[in-house]
Amino acid sequence: MESIVTEHVEAYVYQKAKSGNQESGDTYFIHTEEDYFICAIADGLGNGPIARQSSQIIPKVLVEHHHETVDELLSRCNEHMFRKRGAAVAIVKIDYRQKKVRYSCVGNVRFYMLQDRVKMIYPLPVMGYLSGRPQRLKMQEYEYHPGDLFFLHSDGVALTSPKALLIGSSGSYELYRNVLQTIKYGDDATFIAGNLLL
Numbered sequence: 215m216e217s218i219v220t221e222h223v224e225a226y227v228y229q230k231a232k233s234g235n236q237e238s239g240d241t242y243f244i245h246t247e248e249d250y251f252i253c254a255i256a257d258g259l260g261n262g263p264i265a266r267q268s269s270q271i272i273p274k275v276l277v278e279h280h281h282e283t284v285d286e287l288l289s290r291c292n293e294h295m296f297r298k299r300g301a302a303v304a305i306v307k308i309d310y311r312q313k314k315v316r317y318s319c320v321g322n323v324r325f326y327m328l329q330d331r332v333k334m335i336y337p338l339p340v341m342g343y344l345s346g347r348p349q350r351l352k353m354q355e356y357e358y359h360p361g362d363l364f365f366l367h368s369d370g371v372a373l374t375s376p377k378a379l380l381i382g383s384s385g386s387y388e389l390y391r392n393v394l395q396t397i398k399y400g401d402d403a404t405f406i407a408g409n410l411l412l
Contacts (some may be wrong), residue, residue: 218244222310223251225408226390232261232370232402239265240368240404243273245280252280253406254305255323256291257368259273259343261402266348268301276305283307285351290345292320298345303344306366308358308410315364318353320344327356327364328380336376347355362410363389370403387407 216227223246231238239258245251254274258265271294279290284305291303302321309316317325319339327335337354363380373379373396383389386409397403 216244218246218251220246220251220411221406222246222412223292223308223324223410224386225251225253225406227404227406228350228390228394228397229404230397235262237263237266237394238404239269239403241266241269241273241404242404242406243276243334244406245276247280249310251310252276252305253408254303255366255404255406257302257321257323257402257404259300259302259369264299265301265402268295268298271295271298271390272301272303283353285353287348288318288320288351292344292346292349295344298346299344300343302369304339304341304366306364309412310412311406313358315356315358316353317356318351320351322369323366324369325364326376327358327362327367328377328381329356329362330359331361334377356408360410360412362408364408365389365393365405367393367405368403371405372403379384383392383403
């Protein structure tokens with residue numbers, strides 16, 4: 215488990231390869247700056263080393279360019295996918311000063327946010343995957359409030375009731391523990407559970 219805890223955000227990461235595989239085809243990225251937090255999950259097509267070749271591109275791009283917008287970052291990632299297998303990718307960037315969450319995704323990496331313990335936000339991703347071909351990108355933006363929970367996961371994490379899980383969790387660590395109990399190991403599984411504090 216990797217974690218980030220600051221005055222603004224608390225986040226925990228889980229990752230496990232598909233049963234029988236040494237390597238996960240998923241990769242993730244988390245990073246915090248004074249003004250923002252950014253996280254991403256990339257799910258390489260297929261599983262194992264071939265899938266990982268594609269998904270590993272995403273943290274390499276983000277570590278250098280995390281100051282850019284989520285759509286700019288996805289576009290950069292897409293350019294680097296040329297002649298690769300491809301990957302589903304979601305990027306979430308949280309602006310502490312503007313109190314905004316910005317999200318963009320291509321493929322089946324899911325994002326949920328529980329606002330004020332009541333309102334569930336579930337933006338629909340753009341279908342497909344990053345492959346180096348031109349992509350239609352669609353950044354979505356939401357306000358956040360202290361105490362809001364968010365959850366980002368690859369398709370190896372199957373949630374029957376995301377809203378119930380988020381409502382039933384008092385914070386990000388409890389959400390992490392609650393989701394962990396539901397994990398089945400038939401696929402690569404990666405998730406990031408987070409709590410916005412300020």
